[in-house]
Amino acid sequence: MVRPLLLSLAFVVALALLPVPAQAWGLLGHRLVALLAWDDLTPDTRHQIDVLLEGEPDPTLAGIAGWADDLRKHDAALGRETANWHFVNIGEHDCAYLQRRDCPGGNCVVEAIRKQTAILADTRRPNAERLQALKFVVHFVGDAHQPLHAGYGHDKGGNDFQVNWNGRGTNMHTLWDSRMLVSTGRSEQAYLDHLRTLPRPVIGTMTLPPPAADWAEQSCRAVKQPDFYPRRAKLEQAYVDKHLPIAERQLRAGGVALAAVLNKALDRH
Template sequence: MKLLRFVAAALPALLIASPAAAYWEFGHETFARIAYANVTPRTRVAIDRLLAQTPMLETPTCPATTIEGASVWADCVKPLKGPDGKSRFGYAYTWHFQDVDVCAPFTLADACKDGNCVSAQITRDVAILKDKRSSAKDRAQALVFLIHFVGDLHQPLHAGEKHDKGGNDVAAAYGTYSPRRFNLHSVWDGTLAERAITSGPSLVRRYPAAQRRRIAAGTVTDWSRESWQVAHDVVYTSALKGDPCAPSPAKVTLDEATIERIVPVARLEVKRGGLRLAKLLDAALG
């Protein structure tokens, strides 16, 4: 029943799915809660103080004063327009993903040209948060972007794709569930993420220090490469029955056996994203 309620609530977002719509609310909120549970007390205080400044962003329909609200703010503000009728945050559209071909050698050179990709923006946001000369408004916005973008990076179809808009062009069935316009991207954003997060013990908890260090090791580029590899090895390989670089059919079907195999991978991606976000927040604010 929980899954059905979740799907029903998220269906409007699904029907307008785009390469920049990573994870439905439940996924992003879980990333943020994991991070909040694993930062230092000093960092938590700094987060709360900055989130209290987010009304400066003048987005009252997209409140970000809580860690959960902050996690979805970057998606919530996409449709907002200014007095001139133009998009207020249209400049950030490409910041949610990076189109790196899973069937070519890994490189961020083209995908991150001029800094317009998710990994470059994560690095930028951390730098703004570290810079005490940055205004309170700039730091508050950098925080809510960072919380969201680290989640985006760990949705594999935001780190690797096959010239198919991150799987949005690939119609998909999730078991027997196959509404109109459901696609591979939607599966990893919503139904699969929901099942992964709710399978087994809660992911939202304080992890042992050694586990936090192991999972959060590396750089943003390392994490980009890893998520890109997951897109190749798991997302497309499972959808295309073993050959990730084969031409995509009109529609793919993830049967129950396939779903059971990939749920642990989706679950690990959420855990990785949460603990890596905690690492970045500690580095920037602790």
């Protein structure tokens, strides 16, 4: 009895150690983008969202913010179909987006935002379709503002670039997704309050389809900065001290952009 039990425990431990695909911003970052966006929504847009979210387990914008990252657990087929919608690789092309080269078949975050926003705005479609589109839009606008989701293809958006920070191995993608944010020790509410104090970025007049390529190109330019990729695998605290404010500004920008998209798509006044 002891040996089978030990083997079972070893199997569970091995599963826990398997690498997990990185998620842009992690759940905290995606929720923060959604919460920031809610601040800037018009009353009519909020009402339209409340109608679409009726019946959801957590019927809030933040409550659906991580849905697209959970697809592989709840709908494996849709998760596979939409896997490439979370990013676009334009670092090798000096951060200049070209659809036919960088997004074949529309399978990248830029075109996914455009397509799903159009579905969300189309009141002739069933509410179930528009709800799914809302979930995608909330998530993908956040993704587009995570620098490594618009970076290099050769290292899979930093997933293949290994670093060590605070005595733990990780990669650049995970570091920017969540490790730097979590290291502050702030609660979600405290982080939200902090981000609200940051200057509001100016994004210009919102159009449909939204300027998702501009957001991706801006994110990519952060990756292209000379010191974005560290020279040594072991990171000093100075790296985080310098780059965490960039991640926070991107979260702030993501919230402003998401609100502008949703207001343009949903406000009927």
